[in-house]
Amino acid sequence: YKIKLSYCIFFSPDITPGLLPRPRRLLLLVNPYGGRGQAMHYCQTCILPMISEADITYNLIKTERQNHARELVRDIILSEWDGIVIISGDGLLYEVINGLMERPDWEKAIKIPVGILPCGSGNALAGAVNFHAGFDQVVGEELLLNCTFLLCRSSVSPMDLVSVTTASGHRFFSFLGVAWGFVSDVDIESERFRHMGPARFTLGVALRLASLRTYRGRLSYLPAEDGGGRRAMSRSITLAPTNGGRGFHRSPLHRTVSDMGLCEERSVLFKRSSALVEPSDFEASPSPFSPASNFSFEAVLEESAPPPLLTSLQREAETNGQPKQLAVSESHHLVEVQGPPDDLLPAFDEPVPHNWVTIEADFVLVLAIYQTHLGADLLSAPFARFDDGLIHLCCVRAGISRASLVRVLLAMEKGTHFELDCPHLTYVPVRAFRLTPLTTKGILTVDGERVEYGPLQAQAHPHLASLITGKSKVKITPL
Numbered sequence: 001y002k003i004k005l006s007y008c009i010f011f012s013p014d015i016t017p018g019l020l021p022r023p024r025r026l027l028l029l030v031n032p033y034g035g036r037g038q039a040m041h042y043c044q045t046c047i048l049p050m051i052s053e054a055d056i057t058y059n060l061i062k063t064e065r066q067n068h069a070r071e072l073v074r075d076i077i078l079s080e081w082d083g084i085v086i087i088s089g090d091g092l093l094y095e096v097i098n099g100l101m102e103r104p105d106w107e108k109a110i111k112i113p114v115g116i117l118p119c120g121s122g123n124a125l126a127g128a129v130n131f132h133a134g135f136d137q138v139v140g141e142e143l144l145l146n147c148t149f150l151l152c153r154s155s156v157s158p159m160d161l162v163s164v165t166t167a168s169g170h171r172f173f174s175f176l177g178v179a180w181g182f183v184s185d186v187d188i189e190s191e192r193f194r195h196m197g198p199a200r201f202t203l204g205v206a207l208r209l210a211s212l213r214t215y216r217g218r219l220s221y222l223p224a225e226d227g228g229g230r231r232a233m234s235r236s237i238t239l240a241p242t243n244g245g246r247g248f249h250r251s252p253l254h255r256t257v258s259d260m261g262l263c264e265e266r267s268v269l270f271k272r273s274s275a276l277v278e279p280s281d282f283e284a285s286p287s288p289f290s291p292a293s294n295f296s297f298e299a300v301l302e303e304s305a306p307p308p309l310l311t312s313l314q315r316e317a318e319t320n321g322q323p324k325q326l327a328v329s330e331s332h333h334l335v336e337v338q339g340p341p342d343d344l345l346p347a348f349d350e351p352v353p354h355n356w357v358t359i360e361a362d363f364v365l366v367l368a369i370y371q372t373h374l375g376a377d378l379l380s381a382p383f384a385r386f387d388d389g390l391i392h393l394c395c396v397r398a399g400i401s402r403a404s405l406v407r408v409l410l411a412m413e414k415g416t417h418f419e420l421d422c423p424h425l426t427y428v429p430v431r432a433f434r435l436t437p438l439t440t441k442g443i444l445t446v447d448g449e450r451v452e453y454g455p456l457q458a459q460a461h462p463h464l465a466s467l468i469t470g471k472s473k474v475k476i477t478p479l
């Protein structure tokens with residue numbers, strides 16, 4: 001099918017073509033083996049003719065191996081491109097996003113618009129782009145046609161990314177979701193049927209249903225209503241040299257915070273709400289800093305406490321005239337890798353904050369998804385938006401019958417599974433979560449890619465990336 005995207009530009013004789021906007025330049029990355037291996041065929045028959053008609057220039061690179069795309073985007077000159085478009089499945093986009101985040105200039109690099117033309121087997125993000133554009137839910141060539149048409153338009157939307165950290169310290173940036181149990185089992189175990197295209201999932205589901213597994217795990221999360229607008233910022237400061245907190249317990253600061261109900265054992269302060277931390281409370285109290293009152297402590301602050309307690313304490317330390325003895329150092333509880341700080345996440349060896357919810361249960365599946373679609377025809381989270389800042393946490397608990405699970409999965413095609421009122425299916429929008437598998441063997445995936453099995457935690461980073469969505473309500477029909 002060929003769509004004629006023709007247009008006329010009228011300009012007066014004194015406007016030279018040099019003043020007109022230059023054509024968009026896209027870097028097209030094609031995985032020739034994605035899905036059923038037809039990506040190059042679709043490039044020739046549909047994609048390249050359409051984008052040429054839309055006056056888009058491009059360089060097309062065929063990926064030669066796993067991580068090739070990741071390496072390529074680590075080295076590109078950003079100013080040479082208006083966008084990077086993946087012609088494959090979600091796995092290749094995952095590589096591109098993580099390659100961009102590995103660059104020293106990640107903050108700028110991750111803003112380059114990325115797009116996807118579905119030639120994989122799952123094609124979840126393409127399904128979401130198609131859905132948000134208002135098109136009917138379609139798969140295969142129809143989905144590819146819709147997405148190519150949308151690419152030819154220029155609109156770009158902000159897209160949240162979720163940083164996922166494993167217990168060994170690996171950090172990934174994810175645009176789709178984290179899966180454990182039924183979903184990740186089907187995804188990975190059906191890879192051997194890759195030649196079947198999307199049908200591999202149907203077969204995978206049938207096989208997994210035949211021997212339904214359950215997994216015990218602990219799931220902790222920060223509910224969205226708790227995190228919205230007042231994101232906790234876990235920071236620690238150390239006033240050195242420490243003396244085991246002895247000075248602190250005698251200090252006016254200790255009295256002040258005790259009076260405010262903020263003080264806990266061993267000089268650790270935990271703020272209960274932003275209203276309790278008013279810098280003026282500290283400024284009004286006698287200075288806690290004296291040579292005899294060196295101590296170390298931790299404070300948990302929130303962004304909404306204006307200005308942060310740390311600043312106030314730092315100022316006190318400096319004006320006390322003993323900057324060396326009372327040198328203040330500050331550290332975030334972060335994994336030291338590239339990207340924005342995970343300011344909602346505690347360190348792995350720390351318990352989750354008190355405002356998180358923890359459940360321990362037997363699960364059939366845990367799915368933390370941030371897009372509407374889990375596959376091109378699986379509308380798993382119909383309420384999700386590219387930039388809602390949310391992780392949509394869905395769980396199916398053990399005890400569900402095979403028949404009910406099949407009903408849930410079938411309803412997911414239309415996004416009506418929550419209307420079934422299945423007591424084993426739960427949903428909660430969150431901003432961060434920690435998953436600790438207690439069953440020793442299993443499969444965990446991030447955006448469909450297998451990651452090490454064990455505890456992991458994640459938090460949403462709103463609006464971090466840019467997605468080519470070409471949002472449109474135009475109805476297109478193949479010619």
Ligand SMILES: Nc1ncnc2c1ncn2[C@@H]1O[C@H](COP(=O)(O)OP(=O)(O)OP(=O)(O)O)[C@@H](O)[C@H]1O
Nearest residue numbers: 035063064065066088089090091092120121122123
């Ligand atoms: N030339 C290549 N040979 C082998 N593997 C490749 C090649 N190019 C890319 N890959 C890898 O193939 C994997 C799968 O690609 P991709 O996700 O794009 O397709 P898919 O798995 O069929 O689709 P989906 O993720 O939608 O199910 C990616 O991890 C990518 O790194």
